Amino acid sequence: MERKDITGIRDSYAGKSKVTVPYGSNCVRLSLADLIIVAVILLAIFSLTPVLWERAEKLEPSLDYRIPYDLSSDYWLYERYCRLACSRYETLIVGDSVVWGHFVSKDNTLSHHLNDLAGTTQFANLGADGTHPAALEGLLKYYGKDISDKSVILHLNPLWMTSLRHDLQTEKEHRFNHPKLVPQFMPKIPCYKASFPNRISTVVNRDVPFMNFRSHLNITSFQSMDIPAWTIEHPYENPLGAVTFHLPASDDYERPKDAPRPGRGPGQTALQWVELETSLQWLFFRRSVELLRKRNNRVFVLVGPFNEHMFDADSIDTYRKMQVEIETWLRRNNVLYYMPETLPVHLYVDSSHPLGKGYAEIAKQLLENASFKSNILSSDGSAAD
Amino acid sequence: MLFHTWVFVLFFLIVYPIYLALKGTRFRLYWLLAISYFFYACFNPLYLILITYSSVLDYTVVAIMSKRGRRKIWLSISIINNLVLLGFFKYAGFITDNLNALLSSLNVSYVLPAPGIFLPVGLSFYVFQSMSYTIDYYRGNVERQTSLIRYATFVSLFPRLLAGPIERAKNLLPQLKKKPVVSIQDVSDGLSLFIVGLFKKVALADYLALYVDKIYSTPDRFQSLALILATFLFCWQIYFDFSGYTDMARGIARMMGFRLMLNFNNPYLATSLGEFWSRWHISLSSWFKDYVYIPLGGNRKGKFNTYKNMFLTMVISGLWHGAAWTFIIWGAVHALGRFCTRELEATSFYKEKVPRIIKQMFVFVFVTFAWIFFRAESIGDAWIIITRIFTSGFADPRCPVLALALIFTVWLYQFAYESRLRWLLELRAVRIGIMILMVLYLALFAPSSQQPFIYLQF
Numbered sequence: 001m002e003r004k005d006i007t008g009i010r011d012s013y014a015g016k017s018k019v020t021v022p023y024g025s026n027c028v029r030l031s032l033a034d035l036i037i038v039a040v041i042l043l044a045i046f047s048l049t050p051v052l053w054e055r056a057e058k059l060e061p062s063l064d065y066r067i068p069y070d071l072s073s074d075y076w077l078y079e080r081y082c083r084l085a086c087s088r089y090e091t092l093i094v095g096d097s098v099v100w101g102h103f104v105s106k107d108n109t110l111s112h113h114l115n116d117l118a119g120t121t122q123f124a125n126l127g128a129d130g131t132h133p134a135a136l137e138g139l140l141k142y143y144g145k146d147i148s149d150k151s152v153i154l155h156l157n158p159l160w161m162t163s164l165r166h167d168l169q170t171e172k173e174h175r176f177n178h179p180k181l182v183p184q185f186m187p188k189i190p191c192y193k194a195s196f197p198n199r200i201s202t203v204v205n206r207d208v209p210f211m212n213f214r215s216h217l218n219i220t221s222f223q224s225m226d227i228p229a230w231t232i233e234h235p236y237e238n239p240l241g242a243v244t245f246h247l248p249a250s251d252d253y254e255r256p257k258d259a260p261r262p263g264r265g266p267g268q269t270a271l272q273w274v275e276l277e278t279s280l281q282w283l284f285f286r287r288s289v290e291l292l293r294k295r296n297n298r299v300f301v302l303v304g305p306f307n308e309h310m311f312d313a314d315s316i317d318t319y320r321k322m323q324v325e326i327e328t329w330l331r332r333n334n335v336l337y338y339m340p341e342t343l344p345v346h347l348y349v350d351s352s353h354p355l356g357k358g359y360a361e362i363a364k365q366l367l368e369n370a371s372f373k374s375n376i377l378s379s380d381g382s383a384a385d
Numbered sequence: 386m387l388f389h390t391w392v393f394v395l396f397f398l399i400v401y402p403i404y405l406a407l408k409g410t411r412f413r414l415y416w417l418l419a420i421s422y423f424f425y426a427c428f429n430p431l432y433l434i435l436i437t438y439s440s441v442l443d444y445t446v447v448a449i450m451s452k453r454g455r456r457k458i459w460l461s462i463s464i465i466n467n468l469v470l471l472g473f474f475k476y477a478g479f480i481t482d483n484l485n486a487l488l489s490s491l492n493v494s495y496v497l498p499a500p501g502i503f504l505p506v507g508l509s510f511y512v513f514q515s516m517s518y519t520i521d522y523y524r525g526n527v528e529r530q531t532s533l534i535r536y537a538t539f540v541s542l543f544p545r546l547l548a549g550p551i552e553r554a555k556n557l558l559p560q561l562k563k564k565p566v567v568s569i570q571d572v573s574d575g576l577s578l579f580i581v582g583l584f585k586k587v588a589l590a591d592y593l594a595l596y597v598d599k600i601y602s603t604p605d606r607f608q609s610l611a612l613i614l615a616t617f618l619f620c621w622q623i624y625f626d627f628s629g630y631t632d633m634a635r636g637i638a639r640m641m642g643f644r645l646m647l648n649f650n651n652p653y654l655a656t657s658l659g660e661f662w663s664r665w666h667i668s669l670s671s672w673f674k675d676y677v678y679i680p681l682g683g684n685r686k687g688k689f690n691t692y693k694n695m696f697l698t699m700v701i702s703g704l705w706h707g708a709a710w711t712f713i714i715w716g717a718v719h720a721l722g723r724f725c726t727r728e729l730e731a732t733s734f735y736k737e738k739v740p741r742i743i744k745q746m747f748v749f750v751f752v753t754f755a756w757i758f759f760r761a762e763s764i765g766d767a768w769i770i771i772t773r774i775f776t777s778g779f780a781d782p783r784c785p786v787l788a789l790a791l792i793f794t795v796w797l798y799q800f801a802y803e804s805r806l807r808w809l810l811e812l813r814a815v816r817i818g819i820m821i822l823m824v825l826y827l828a829l830f831a832p833s834s835q836q837p838f839i840y841l842q843f
Contacts, residue, residue, distance in 0.1 A: 022647040023574065024632070026802060027810040028581050028819050032573045038820045045825065197392040204391045214829055228592040228832045231785040232599070239787065239830075 046210040053213065054080065057220075057245040061085070063121050064106040068248040070224075072129040073178065076209075076216035077247070079143040082126065086146045089124035090378050094144075095155030095302075096136065099127030101359070103349045106250045108356030113363035122378050123153075130177030132160045133284040134168060134189065138181030140291055142206055148295040151376050154288060156303045156326070158319065159352045160281040162271045167281050168192065169274065180206065189280065220247060271315040276325045289335055300376050301330055301337040305362065306352060309345040336375050340365050386427040387547075387837060388579075388633040389587050396424070397637065404641060408565050414534050417561075421543040425507070432505045435470070440537040442466055443515045444530065447522045451529040455522070463519040467512045475504050479708030507547045509705060513672055515540050518554040520676055527554045535561050544637040548630055548838060550648040550668035557643070565642030575640030577820070582632025584823040586838070587831045589795070590626035593618045593788055594836055601760055604770045611782035612774050618784070619760045620753040621792050624652065626839045627666065651799045653752070656744035657730050658723050661752060669705070673698050696720040706759070711767060715758040722751050 023029060030038065059080060071077050085092055093099050093111050101109035111125035126147075131139055133156075140147065160166050165174060168182075173193040182189055184199035194202070205211040221243045222230040231239060276282050292299045303326060308316050323339060330337045340362055347358035354362065366372050386393050400420045407413045425432050446463040450456065472480075481497050488495060518539070521527040530536045539558055600607050600615035607615070628649035635645045648667050655661035662670045678698040684691040696717070703716020729735050735744075761767035802810055809815060 022650075024578060024581070024635075025647065025650045026581065026798070027807070028577055028816055028823075030573055030577045030816060030820060032569050034813065034817050034820075035573050035576060037817055038824070041817075041821055042824055045821075046828070197386070197390045200391045200395060210828060217829070226832050227830045228595055228785075231787045232595050235783045235785040 050076070050209065050213040053245075057247060059084065059247060063115060064109065064112045064125065064250070066100055066106055066109065066111075066125040066250045067128055068250055069129055070248060071219055073180075073224075074216050074219045075139070075143045075181075076212040077220075078126075078128060078139065079146070079212070082144050083146045085124040085126060086148075086150060090122045091151040091153060091376055092124050092126045092147060093153040093155070094126045094136070094140065094147075095153075096127065096131045096157050096160075097129045098157050098352055098354070099125065099155045100129050101125070101127070102129060103353050104356045104359065108359060110359045110363060113356075113360045114366065117360070117363050117367055118377060120378065127155075131181070132157075132166070132168075132177065133281040133288065134183070135176075135178035135181040137284045137288045137291065138178070138183070138206075140288055142181070143212075145295075147292065147297060149297065151298045151300065152292050153300050153302055153376065154285075154292065156285055156301055157352050158304055158306045158322070161274050161276070161279050161322070162351075164272065164274060165191070167274045167279050169278075169280055187280070187283070217243070267309065268312060269310050269315070270312050271318070273315065273318045273322060276322055282326075286329070289333070293335075298375060299335055300372060301335055302362075302366070303337060303339040304352070305340040305342050305354075307345070307348040307350065308342040309348070310351055336371050338366060338369050338372060386424060388630065388637070389583055401640070405567065408567065408642065413564070414532070414538050414561065418534055418538045418541065421538065421541040421546060424543040425541060425546055428506050432507075435474075435505055435508065436511060436541055437537070439467065439470060439512060439515050440540045441533070443519050443540075444533050444536045446519055447529050450519075450522060455525070457523075460519060460523045464516060467516045471509060471512050474508055476704075476708045510549045510551055511540050511546060513551050513669075514549075514553075517551070517672060517676060518558075521554055527558065530554070530558055542638070542643070544634040544641070544643075545645055548627070548634075549666075550631060550634070550646045551672050552645060552668065556646060560643050567640070567642040571642060572640050575636040575638075578632045578636030578639060580636075580820065580823060582629040582634075582636060584827060585625040585629030585632065587629075588823070588826050589791060590622050590629055590839075591832045591836045592791070592830075593622035593625070595832070596784055596788060597622055597760070601762070601766070601770075604761070604766055604773065607773070607782075608777040608780040609774050610779050611784065612770050612777075614782050614784040614789075616753055616757055616760070616770070616774075618788060618792070620653075620749075620756050621795075623756065623759070623839055624649070630838045651803065653749050653796070654745055654799055654803055655748050656741060658719065658726050658748060658751065659730075661748055662719075669702070673702050677701060692724055695723055699723070710764050711758045711761055714764065714767070715755055718755045718758060722755070726751075 059077075061081065061084060065081070067074070067078055067081060082092075093114075099110060106112065106125075109125050109127075111123040114123040115121055126144075128136075128139060164170050168176060168189045168191050170191045172191065174191050176191070179192060179194065180202050182192060184194070184203050205215075218224060218226055218230075222239070223233075225233070227239050230242070231237075234242070289299055289301065303323065306319065308319065311319075327337070327339065329335075343354060343358050343361055347354050347361060349355055367377065386396060400416075404413065404416055404420070407416050422433055422436075425436060443463050443466075446459050450459045453459075478499065481499060485497050488497070518527065518530070518536075522529060530539070535558070539552075539554065539561055542552075542557070542561075545552060597615050597619045600611055601619070604612060631648040635648075638645045646668055650664040650667065652661055652664035655664050678694055681694040681697060682690050683694060699716040699720035700713055701716070703712040703714070703719075706712045706715070757770050758764075758767050761770060798810070801807065
């Protein structure tokens, strides 16, 4: 092989035909040593940038802090808050929008009322909007690694088992929240029809920390768009100028009205419950329990309370049977749990979301529960740190 | 499975170590063929029937020629077979549409049914490559390939299968014949090429596409400046897209010990249209020159015949790109441009007095104008764009400044590359710095949606 210059514009190979093949039409030709230098510098940049970013972008959560609604898909921030919450609070409450408090302000959530009624600073709200059990398992698995050696209240919302659709079991594709958190290959989720390349891409992006940081940047500074798409909307703005190092507050979102959703009216809705044995969401919930326990956490499961006032007698009967099955599994596996009775109808917004007074009632019931008191509530009634 | 996807990275990470382990053995060709066919089957397993058929037929034709003499009949069989394949899969719809339009204009109520055939990806490229082998053998320019496996690998080699470069037998077959040597420099060269190509495709082409697609999808809603800028951006989009693909293909091949030909050589620095075609899609331009233009008579039979041959070659080249009148017009516009500029370029005034930069700008503006026909959805749209460029107002085009800045940075780089300042770009620190910036840009700024390569549709 012969080369005339560094960029090797005439670079022949040792073939009989003596055909010369130019290397390229630019000078970006690197040796292995050059590439190693590039790799080292990039590795340093990719590792340090998120760390330095955390210093510039202040996250100083109050006791009632919850991940801002618009940042529900910002898993990098969730991971960061998780780390912070684990270092500050003894008990973390994990779950979907019921834990997060979709219809209430941050000072009316379950964690707030637990802290308030117990007179502690023990409980942190680690709920994330839209995290059905399949997504919640992914959230804990990939972004909740810091949750170890803690007490965790894991909420089970029966809503996710009220139909094949909620249970992600329809063969027809339907979009659901947080598809990037669910298992991409096994177990198979029938309604998830992403292409093979997309699934691979999701797996890679999930496992490369810098990609999560990039996603955070897009969500917080570029209206959840990637930067090229953002510049199409803002053609004359400097993308660097859009970076403010400012996170929105927990309640910077338009809260839905505290009113029941229009429907057939109380006591008339029939639910097509899935069998617990075949339920995907129940499977993922169990896996979440196992994952948390494997990380040496003390898990306390809170089931419901579901708004039974909305449903017909058959649906409630089936729900009762399901509750027994859930209870059996929890007991058999020595998982601490509490199943509050359904709340008065006026304390609900919809089938599963309580109003502020509803959260207060659940908190009260929890604090009166012997198992909760002896296993979760800290004896001195103060913060861990 | 496109080069700029994680699936491809995964595929390559699996097949490459095995290839390195086998490259010194007789199994290397079997492995290369197997992974090339697997790569192709990922798009549609049925495509394998077509590529196998094409490879076997041309291999057999040459085998027969080697025994019974280089007779035209065998060459004709190969050429007709390849052109029928191309015609059937690529042009059946176009021909049917035009026949129906003709029947309708003649008030004939009969409508030919739409063939509903899809174009197998890469067909235009590997059919041309295979055809060049039979022609070259007929002309005595290459030796007969005795191994069918090697020949099938030559046709299907996965880095260049989808969109070229259209390799010649005399370049690639000898490389397949000998045991490849993969040096460390080959691997780093290949990686360098791949990253540059990835940057061109993902960071530049896919970004520019966002603006171009917006404007070109409804050109009647936009005014002059937006249409001019969209055309300017498309001019670069297609360059970044195709040359990015080629860089990646060449990089992958190089990591495997193969040298694929240079397909793009900074075409927007050309000082004449003739030079443009020796810098743009070089493998196709030289293919048309060797197998169409010269056999037609080239420039040997006087001015009229030269222009006639040039015109035919350019129109056929346009038609190769796509079965639509817009591509034919694009080829014709380039042919007309060549007629006009060829005479001008021959004058001593143009040669000596006109500054190089003016010539480059002139060629660039002409080529950019011609791209309108290439990109427009229809002739009607192309006409709307051209008329609105000259007649509509100058409303705010809302073209991202970042996109323009990126284009001018690349352009400036290319100018420097072909100037006395090239030594600056060759400095180690500069090369390393550029590579770091490209990867950083890819990691932070690249669009999240992946667009297919433009040339895959051809």
